[in-house]
Amino acid sequence: MVTDTDTGTDTTYDVIIIGAGPVGENVADRVRQGGLSAAVVERELVGGECSYWACIPTKALLRSGAALRAARQVPGAREALTGSLDVAAVLRRRDDFASHWNDQSQVSWLGQAGVSLYRGRGRITSTRVVEVTGGNGATTVLNARHAVVIATGSGALIPDVAGLREADPWTNREAAAAAAVPGRLAILGGGAVASEMATAFAELGASVTMLVRDGVLPRAEPFAGDLVVDSLRDAGVSVRLGTETTSVQRGPDGTVHIGLADGEQIEADEILVAAGRVPRTQDIGLDTVGLTPGARLEVDDTLRILAADGAPVGGGWLYAAGDVNGRALLTHQGKYQARAVGDVIVARAKGEPVQDGRWGRHVATADQRAVPQVVFTDPEIASVGLTAAAAAAAGLRIRVVDQDLGAVQGSTLHADGYRGQARMVVDEERQVIVGFTLAGPDVAELLHAATIAVVGEVPLDRLWHAIPAFPTISEVWLRLLEAYGR
Ligand SMILES: Cc1cc2nc3c(=O)[nH]c(=O)nc-3n(C[C@H](O)[C@H](O)[C@H](O)COP(=O)(O)OP(=O)(O)OC[C@H]3O[C@@H](n4cnc5c(N)ncnc54)[C@H](O)[C@@H]3O)c2cc1C
Numbered sequence: 001m002v003t004d005t006d007t008g009t010d011t012t013y014d015v016i017i018i019g020a021g022p023v024g025e026n027v028a029d030r031v032r033q034g035g036l037s038a039a040v041v042e043r044e045l046v047g048g049e050c051s052y053w054a055c056i057p058t059k060a061l062l063r064s065g066a067a068l069r070a071a072r073q074v075p076g077a078r079e080a081l082t083g084s085l086d087v088a089a090v091l092r093r094r095d096d097f098a099s100h101w102n103d104q105s106q107v108s109w110l111g112q113a114g115v116s117l118y119r120g121r122g123r124i125t126s127t128r129v130v131e132v133t134g135g136n137g138a139t140t141v142l143n144a145r146h147a148v149v150i151a152t153g154s155g156a157l158i159p160d161v162a163g164l165r166e167a168d169p170w171t172n173r174e175a176a177a178a179a180a181v182p183g184r185l186a187i188l189g190g191g192a193v194a195s196e197m198a199t200a201f202a203e204l205g206a207s208v209t210m211l212v213r214d215g216v217l218p219r220a221e222p223f224a225g226d227l228v229v230d231s232l233r234d235a236g237v238s239v240r241l242g243t244e245t246t247s248v249q250r251g252p253d254g255t256v257h258i259g260l261a262d263g264e265q266i267e268a269d270e271i272l273v274a275a276g277r278v279p280r281t282q283d284i285g286l287d288t289v290g291l292t293p294g295a296r297l298e299v300d301d302t303l304r305i306l307a308a309d310g311a312p313v314g315g316g317w318l319y320a321a322g323d324v325n326g327r328a329l330l331t332h333q334g335k336y337q338a339r340a341v342g343d344v345i346v347a348r349a350k351g352e353p354v355q356d357g358r359w360g361r362h363v364a365t366a367d368q369r370a371v372p373q374v375v376f377t378d379p380e381i382a383s384v385g386l387t388a389a390a391a392a393a394a395g396l397r398i399r400v401v402d403q404d405l406g407a408v409q410g411s412t413l414h415a416d417g418y419r420g421q422a423r424m425v426v427d428e429e430r431q432v433i434v435g436f437t438l439a440g441p442d443v444a445e446l447l448h449a450a451t452i453a454v455v456g457e458v459p460l461d462r463l464w465h466a467i468p469a470f471p472t473i474s475e476v477w478l479r480l481l482e483a484y485g486r
């Protein structure tokens with residue numbers, strides 16, 4: 001059922017979810033599968049940031065360049081190339097993947113799942129009550145029998161740099177949905193968004209300058225950022241490391257003037273802000289339940305929101321899943337939380353046992369130390385679990401094993417001049433892998449084996465019996481185990 005808000009309607013559901021991004025949609029689906037009724041409230045497009053302005057369109061922007069690079073690295077295929085990227089075709093393919101910013105197919109999916117959709121802004125007004133304000137200002141009051149789930153996601157953080165906000169900067173939204181490629185693009189930040197968008201826009205023909213204060217991919221293993229910086233520079237990107245941006249101003253002709261701490265001035269046609277995210281909790285009625293608007297929502301492992309005293313808010317009817325709780329800002333991790341939260345709400349509603357022990361059905365244990373991520377730069381950076389630095393900081397007695405990925409026979413066949421690196425971080429006490437990073441062309445699909453090893457806590461002496469096929473890049477596993485020693 002799709003419902004535009006209308007005045008005076010008073011409607012009751014078992015569960016109400018605010019936000020129909022990938023996380024909200026999946027909570028609703030899970031709750032329905034458990035036999036409860038569910039309504040979602042969405043103020044923009046069903047599918048959220050990921051479908052229209054983040055994961056999907058950005059990966060579509062990156063894919064054509066990656067395919068071209070791959071062909072260039074294989075003699076025989078290289079000779080078949082007759083030109084450079086067709087920018088218009090790349091943008092058209094991106095438009096298709098973003099469903100032309102129309103959410104009809106996702107709305108139909110919700111309908112098939114038996115979930116009611118209310119279009120408008122959702123706001124908690126009291127215990128288990130959500131008010132929806134539609135585009136025409138009309139309101140509908142929704143009552144939840146069991147739970148309300150906040151899945152409102154995150155928005156771009158605009159740092160406090162003089163003039164930046166007034167200069168009308170690009171965020172991920174304008175970059176992901178760009179109708180044309182700017183001649184000169186400055187990018188503020190060095191994380192995943194900055195690195196991926198520098199890769200994409202350089203490939204699409206922009207002259208890109210990255211203004212990086214805290215390092216490129218600073219939370220990854222150091223070799224990952226180093227390899228990405230090298231390849232961005234090879235692609236013509238100006239990567240300015242250790243750079244503090246102090247002022248931004250857009251001139252009357254549209255040119256953006258950027259001031260740096262060392263006094264240098266840079267000009268660009270657009271500036272993309274890629275400096276992290278803020279939770280969308282400003283105007284969702286947190287004050288009505290004793291929480292602070294704008295704050296990140298602290299949750300327990302079953303995703304119930306916790307009050308300042310550490311107890312679940314209001315006895316436990318209010319949950320938060322996905323970006324809004326800040327545990328792991330990734331779609332797959334948010335959807336994992338959605339499955340846990342949907343199932344635990346059903347269990348609690350039916351009085352069934354809650355499995356909230358480590359790795360239980362109703363908890364998001366993997367959020368803590370087993371989060372997989374692929375950054376689609378050149379080279380791709382695929383990682384899971386802890387870096388060596390994070391593992392050491394957590395007090396683990398570790399051994400780090402490194403392997404040149406380019407020396408593996410599968411890699412040499414895959415591409416001439418294959419350049420990459422792999423690292424395995426072993427917890428010496430338990431003889432299990434707690435972190436794994438691969439940096440190299442086309443390593444994304446190799447990651448899941450490492451995720452299984454980390455989550456399954458597979459002992460190293462058993463991993464010896466997991467033989468990678470010859471001649472694949474996966475043989476890096478054998479090389480790492482050999483280096484570790486039996
Ligand atoms: C450029 C970029 C690229 C990314 N690429 C990847 C990637 O490749 N892989 C990956 O795993 N992750 C990626 N991410 C992260 C990913 O986009 C997020 O983790 C994911 O979108 C979080 O999903 P969510 O449902 O929690 O929030 P969102 O996707 O933000 O959805 C929240 C929804 O809630 C709605 N909403 C908010 N407030 C209200 C309200 N008051 N009332 C009603 N509705 C409301 C919003 O309109 C939105 O539709 C990327 C992020 C960015 C910025």
Ligand SMILES: NC(=O)c1ccc[n+]([C@@H]2O[C@H](COP(=O)([O-])OP(=O)(O)OC[C@H]3O[C@@H](n4cnc5c(N)ncnc54)[C@H](O)[C@@H]3O)[C@@H](O)[C@H]2O)c1
Nearest residue numbers: 159189190191192193194213214274275276329374375376
């Ligand atoms: N492929 C993927 O999985 C993917 C791709 C893009 C984004 N994401 C997710 O989306 C989230 C947001 O990504 P992001 O890159 O915006 O955030 P981020 O937190 O990963 O990186 C932001 C960077 O900006 C820097 N920064 C902050 N303020 C600054 C300032 N004033 N000047 C200069 N630098 C500043 C920070 O030090 C940080 O390194 C991340 O959690 C990321 O995991 C995932």
